[in-house]
Amino acid sequence: MKLSSIVAVDVGNNRTKCGWFRGAAASWPEPQSTITLDNSSGDLDSLTAFVDQIAEQSLEWWIGSVNRRAATRLLDWVRRHRPDDALRLLAAGDLPLRVAVPRPDMVGIDRLLDAVAANQLRPAGHAAVVVDVGTAITVDYVSEEGAFLGGAILPGIAMAARALHDFTDLLPLIAMTDLTQAPPALGDSTESAMRSGLFWGAVGAIRQLIEEMAGQKREQTEVFVTGGAGPVVAGLLGPAARFVPNLTLSGIALAVRSIEG
Helix, strand or coil: CEEEEEEEEEECCCEEEEEEEEEECCCCCCCCEEEEEECCCCCCCHHHHHHHHHCCCCCEEEEEECCHHHHHHHHHHHHHHCCCCEEEECCHHHCCCCECCCCHHHCCHHHHHHHHHHHHHCCCCCEEEEEEECCEEEEEEECCCCCEEEEEEEECHHHHHHHHHHCCCCCCCCCCCCCCCCCCCCCCCHHHHHHHHHHHHHHHHHHHHHHHHHHHHHHHEEEEEECCCHHHHHCCCCCCEEECCCHHHHHHHHHHHHHHC
16 A cells, blocks of 8 residues: 655653655554654754655654653744644554553553564564663564563663762763664673673663563574664564664554555
8 A cells, every 4th residue: 555655653751763654555664764852952954954855745753752851842943844744643552562461551651662663573472572772672472373462661871870870989971872783791890891781781681582482482483573673673682573773663563554555
């Protein structure tokens, strides 16, 4: 079917990522272009160039948000600069996904959108574990039947680094945001020891959670990894782990396809 020209928006805790999708959608939708915004600055000026290169009179903005303040700023910007555009905030009940937990409305929409995307990627009859390495790390389980069954939430690597600094007297604040390779496990200074503990502690937790969730069905369980540190983490989780850079945005596009279809 034809996918409307849309801007999918993933409003996270620290960053907002927008992706433009248009035209006839393949089975796996990929954005034509993307932009990432820093929520802490509140600066949305770069959105002007992003929508200008799309060169369409009106757009549909489909938004999945876990940050109310950042989402409100975005909504206000669109209403001021793109008054003819349509806006929609996605909720759990909008998604083509069975959410088998007591309070589906209390699950982060990003986790559910990742599950929607995982259902498109996983082979029939296989379960999936979805790992999102962001401000917080989430590890979630999707059953063989495609139901979201819940998962685990733990501090992201940069968040844990800040906690080590804030709650101790002498440990420095170290940057752990741009992880392109794994640090050595054996640290020979305070800073390198912190980098080792933060990074490998997160990887170890993710590995164990995957094993616990998959149980005896590990060979029939796909692992999809996304988020800022996703490429390096995926490479350490074994050959079955696959890094998918725009997993959440593609989940939004798939949800829109279901809603508009």
